[in-house]
Amino acid sequence: MSESLRAENKPQSDGSMWLALIAIVLGTFVSVLNSSLMNVALTKFVAVFGSDVSTVQWVITAYMLASAVVIPMSGYLGERFGNKNIFIWSVAGFTAGSVLCGLAWNASSLILFRIIQGIAGGFIMPVGMAIIYTIFPREKTGMALGLWGVAAMVAPALGPTFGGYLIQYYSWRLLFFINIPIGIFAVVMGQILLKASPRKTGLKFDLAGAVLSILFFGSLLLALSKGQSEGWTSLFIVSLLFVAVSSLMLLLWVELTVKQPVLDLRIFKNMKFSFSVISSCLVMIGMMGGTFLTPLYLQNIHSLNAMETGLLMMPQAFIMALMMPIAGKLFDKIGILPLGVAGLTILGITTLKLHQLTTDTPNEWLNVVLCIRSVGIGLCMMPLTSAGMNALSAQQIGNGSTLSNVCRQVAGSMGIALFTAIMSSRQIFHYAHINESVSVDSYVANNVISGMAGQVYQWSVDMSTATGMATSVLAGIMQKEALARAISDTFYLSAIPAILCIPVVFFLRTRKKQQPAKEPSAADTGTPTAARQVEAPGSEPVQA
Numbered sequence: 001m002s003e004s005l006r007a008e009n010k011p012q013s014d015g016s017m018w019l020a021l022i023a024i025v026l027g028t029f030v031s032v033l034n035s036s037l038m039n040v041a042l043t044k045f046v047a048v049f050g051s052d053v054s055t056v057q058w059v060i061t062a063y064m065l066a067s068a069v070v071i072p073m074s075g076y077l078g079e080r081f082g083n084k085n086i087f088i089w090s091v092a093g094f095t096a097g098s099v100l101c102g103l104a105w106n107a108s109s110l111i112l113f114r115i116i117q118g119i120a121g122g123f124i125m126p127v128g129m130a131i132i133y134t135i136f137p138r139e140k141t142g143m144a145l146g147l148w149g150v151a152a153m154v155a156p157a158l159g160p161t162f163g164g165y166l167i168q169y170y171s172w173r174l175l176f177f178i179n180i181p182i183g184i185f186a187v188v189m190g191q192i193l194l195k196a197s198p199r200k201t202g203l204k205f206d207l208a209g210a211v212l213s214i215l216f217f218g219s220l221l222l223a224l225s226k227g228q229s230e231g232w233t234s235l236f237i238v239s240l241l242f243v244a245v246s247s248l249m250l251l252l253w254v255e256l257t258v259k260q261p262v263l264d265l266r267i268f269k270n271m272k273f274s275f276s277v278i279s280s281c282l283v284m285i286g287m288m289g290g291t292f293l294t295p296l297y298l299q300n301i302h303s304l305n306a307m308e309t310g311l312l313m314m315p316q317a318f319i320m321a322l323m324m325p326i327a328g329k330l331f332d333k334i335g336i337l338p339l340g341v342a343g344l345t346i347l348g349i350t351t352l353k354l355h356q357l358t359t360d361t362p363n364e365w366l367n368v369v370l371c372i373r374s375v376g377i378g379l380c381m382m383p384l385t386s387a388g389m390n391a392l393s394a395q396q397i398g399n400g401s402t403l404s405n406v407c408r409q410v411a412g413s414m415g416i417a418l419f420t421a422i423m424s425s426r427q428i429f430h431y432a433h434i435n436e437s438v439s440v441d442s443y444v445a446n447n448v449i450s451g452m453a454g455q456v457y458q459w460s461v462d463m464s465t466a467t468g469m470a471t472s473v474l475a476g477i478m479q480k481e482a483l484a485r486a487i488s489d490t491f492y493l494s495a496i497p498a499i500l501c502i503p504v505v506f507f508l509r510t511r512k513k514q515q516p517a518k519e520p521s522a523a524d525t526g527t528p529t530a531a532r533q534v535e536a537p538g539s540e541p542v543q544a
Contacts, residue, residue: 016193016195017135017136017144019193020131020135020193020194020195021132021144021147021148022189022193023087023186023189023190023192023193023194024087024128024131024132024148024190024194025147025148025150025151026151026182026185026186026189027087027090027091027124027128027183027186027190028124028125028128028148028151028152029151029154029155029182030091030094030095030179030182030183030186031091031094031121031124031125032151032152032155032156033155033158033159033178033179033182034094034098034117034121034175034176034179035060035063035155035156035159036155036156036158036159036160036163037159037162037163037166037175037178038059038060038063038163038175039060039159039160039163039306040159040160040163040164040167040306040307040310041059041163041167041172041175042056042057042059042060044167044172045059045107045110045172048172049106049107049110051106051107054229055107055111056107058111058114059107059110059111059114061222061225061226062111062114062115062118063114063115063117063118063121064118064221064225064413065118065218065221065222065225066114066115066116066117066118066119066122067118067119067121067122067409068122068217068218068221068406068409068410068413069122069213069214069217069218070118070119070122070123071122071123071126071217071402071405071406071409072209072210072213072214072217072262072263072402072406073123073210073213073262074086074122074123074126074127074130074398074401074402074405075126075130075262075263075264075398075399075401075402076203076205076206076260076262077123077127078127078130078197078398079199079200079203079398080199080200080203080205081199082196082197082199083127083130083131083134083197083398084131084190084194084195084196084197085197086123086127087123087124087127087128087131087190087194088187088190088191088194089120090120090121090122090123090124090127091120091124091183091186091187091190092120092183092187093116093117093119093120093121094117094120094121094124094179094183095179095180095183095184095187096116096120097113097114097116097117097118097120097121098117098176098177098179098180098183099176099177099180100113100116100117101113101114101117101176102173102174102175102176102177103173125152125405126401126402126404126405126406127401128148129145129148129389129401129404129405130397130398130401131194131197132144132145132148133389133397133401134197134394134397135194135195138390139332140332141332141386141389141390142327142328142329142330142331142332142382142383142386143325143328143329143331143332144328145324145328145382145385145386146324146325146326146327146328146329146331146382147324147325147328149321149324149325149328149381149382150321150322150324150325153317153318153320153321153324153378154317154318154321156291156317157310157313157314157316157317157318157321158310158314159310160295160306160307160309160310160313161307161310161311161314162310163175163306163310164305164306164307164310165307166178168307203260204259204260205262206254206255206258206260206261206262208254208258209251209254209255209258209261209262209263210262212247212250212251212254213251213262213263215243215244215247216244216247216248216251217406217409217410219240219241219243219244219247220240220241220244220248220410221409221410221413222240223237223240223241223244224413224414224416224417225413225416225417226240227417227421228417228420228421228424232421251263252265263399263402263403263406264396264399264403265403267392267396267399267400267403268403270388270391270392270396271507272387272388272391272507272508273388273389273391273392273400274388275388275504275507275508276384276385276387276388276389276391276404276508277388277403277404277407278504279340279384279501279504279505279508280381280384280385280388280404280407280408280411281407281408281410281411282411282497282498282500282501282504283344283347283377283380283381283384283497283498283501284408284411284412284415285411285412285414285415285418285494285497286347286348286351286415286494286495286496286497286498286501287347287377287381287415288411288412288415288416288419289351289415289419289490289491289493289494290351290354290370290373290491290494292415292416292419292420293419293423293487293490293491293494294309294313294366294370295309295313296423296483296487297357297366297484297487298312298313298363298366300480300483301359301480301483301484301487302363312363312366312367313370315367315370315371316367316370316371316373316374317374319371319374319375319378320374320375320377320378321378322378323374323375323377323378323379324378324381324382326378327339327343327378327379327380327381327382327383328382328383328386330383331382331383331386331387335509335510336383336384336386336387336505336508336509336510337505337506337508337509339379339380339383340379340380340383340384340387340501340502340505340508341502341505342376342379342380343375343376343377343378343379343380343381343383344376344380344498344499344501344502344505345376345502346372346373346375346376346379347373347376347377347380347495347498348376348495348498348499348502349495350369350370350372350373350376351373351491351492351494351495351498352491352492352495353369354366354369354373354488354491354492355488355489355491355492355495356488357484357487357488357491358484358488359480359481359484376498384501384505384508385404387508387510388400388404388508389401389404390510415494415497419490419493419494422489422490422493423486423487423489423490424486425486426485426486426489426490427482427483427485427486428482429486430481430482430485430486431478431479431482434478434481434482435478
C-alpha cells in the first residue's frame with residue numbers, strides 16, 4: 001500500500017471525526033429533504049406552469065434518473081480527485097442546481113435544472129458513506145452510520161408537511177431556495193472539518209463501463225418508473241427493458257475483463273458483502289412498500305391532504321431516526337445477528353398486521369403499527385449495510401459504497417414498480433368480485449340506491465338524475481372498498497422480503513476471534529528476567 005493510501009485510510013482523532021460527520025449529515029439531509037419536498041408539489045407545478053401531470057412528473061423522474069446514473073462513477077472520482085473534494089463539489093453543485101430550479105420559468109426549464117441538480121446530488125450519499133468508513137475505525141462505523149442515517153429518515157418525515165406548508169402559505173420557489181443556506185453551511189463545514197483525502201494517480205477511466213452503466217441503470221429505472229402508466233407490454237417499456245438487459249450483459253463482460261473497472265463487480269466475491277447487499281435490497285423493497293402504500297391509503301381512503309398525511313406519518317419517521325444511532329451503537333457491541341433477526345421479525349410481523357386495513361380502520365391504530373414497524377426498520381437497516389462494508393478491505397471501500405448505494409436505488413424503484421402493479425391488479429380483481437356480489441339489480445343495491453336517490457331528490461332534481469347520482473356514489477364506494485382491499489393485499493406481499501431476509505442474517509455474523517493466551521510474565525513465574533526461557537522449535541528449552 002502506498003503512503004498516500006495509508007494516510008487516507010488512517011482514522012482521524014476521536015473528536016475531529018465526529019465533527020466531520022456533521023458535514024456529511026448536513027449534505028445528506030439537504031439532498032434527501034429536497035426529494036421528499038417534490039412529492040407534494042406536482043399539482044402546484046401543473047397549475048403554475050399550465051402543464052399536464054405526465055410532463056410535470058418528470059420533475060421527479062429526471063432527478064431520480066440523473067442521480068442514479070452517476071452513482072457508478074463515484075468510486076472512481078473519489079479515488080482520482082479525493083473523496084472530500086467530490087463531496088464538497090457535489091453539495092455545492094446541488095445547491096447551485098437548487099438556485100436554478102427556484103428561478104425556473106416553465107416546466108421544461110425546471111426539468112432541465114432538476115437534471116443538473118440530480119447529477120450533482122447523486123454523488124452525495126455514496127461518497128459520504130465512503131468518507132465515514134475512511135475516517136472512522138471499524139469498531140465505530142455502526143454508530144457513525146446510525147447517526148448518518150438520521151438525516152435520511154428525518155428529511156422524508158419533514159418533507160411532505162413542510163412542503164405542503166410552504167406551498168399553501170408561501171411560494172413553490174421556496175421548496176428549492178430552502179436548500180441554499182443548508183447547502184452553503186454544509187460546504188463550509190465540509191471544507192473546515194473534513195480531512196483532505198489523498199488522490200490516486202495513474203488511474204485510467206473506464207469509459208466503456210461508464211457508458212454501459214448509464215445505459216443500464218437509466219433504461220432500467222425509467223422502465224420501472226413508467227411501466228405502470230405506459231403499460232408493461234407497450235413498445236416503449238419493452239424497448240427500454242431490452243436496452244437494459246443488453247447493456248447489462250455487455251457491462252458484466254467489460255467490468256470483469258478491464259483492470260480498473262468503474263464498477264468493481266469482483267467485490268461480490270466477498271460473500272459477506274454480497275449477502276449484505278441482498279439483505280439491504282430486500283429490506284429496501286419491504287420498506288418502500290410502506291412508504292408508497294401508506295400515503296395512498298390515507299389520501300384515497302381517508303381523504304387526507306398531503307400535509308395531514310405527512311403529520312400522521314411523522315412519528316414513525318422520527319422513531320426510525322431515533323433507533324438508527326441506537327442500533328449502530330448496539331451493532332458495534334453485539335454484532336449483526338440479534339439486531340438483524342429482531343428488526344426483521346418486527347418488520348415482517350407488523351407489515352403482515354397491515355393486511356387488516358379496511359376503509360374504516362382508525363388512523364390511531366395505523367399510526368401505532370407503523371411506529372412499531374419503524375422500530376424494526378431502524379434496528380436492522382444500517383447494521384445490515386455495515387456488516388457487509390466492514391468485510392471489505394480499505395482499498396475496496398469506495399467501490400463497495402458505490403455498489404451498495406446503486407443496488408439499493410434500483411431495489412427501491414423496483415419495489416415501487418412491483419407494488420404498484422400488484423395493487424392495480426388486485427384492485428381490478430376486488431372490484432369485479434364486489435360488482436358480482438352487489439349487482440345493480442340486487443335487492444340490497446336497489447335499496448341503497450333508492451335511499452340515496454331519495455336524499456338527492458330533496459335537492460330539487462328530477463328522480464332520474466337523482467337515481468343516476470346515487471348509482472355513481474355507490475360505484476365510488478365500491479371502488480374505494482376495492483382499493484382498500486388491494487392495498488391490504490399488497491401490504492401482505494410486502495412482508496415477504498423482510499421474512500426472506502432473516503436466514504440471510506446468519507451468513508453475516510462474525511465469529512469473535514479467540515484472544516491468544518497471555519504469556520506469563522517473569523513476575524508471575526518467579527523466573528528472573530535475565531533467565532527467561534526461549535524455546536526453539538524442535539529443541540529443548542534453553543536459557544536466554
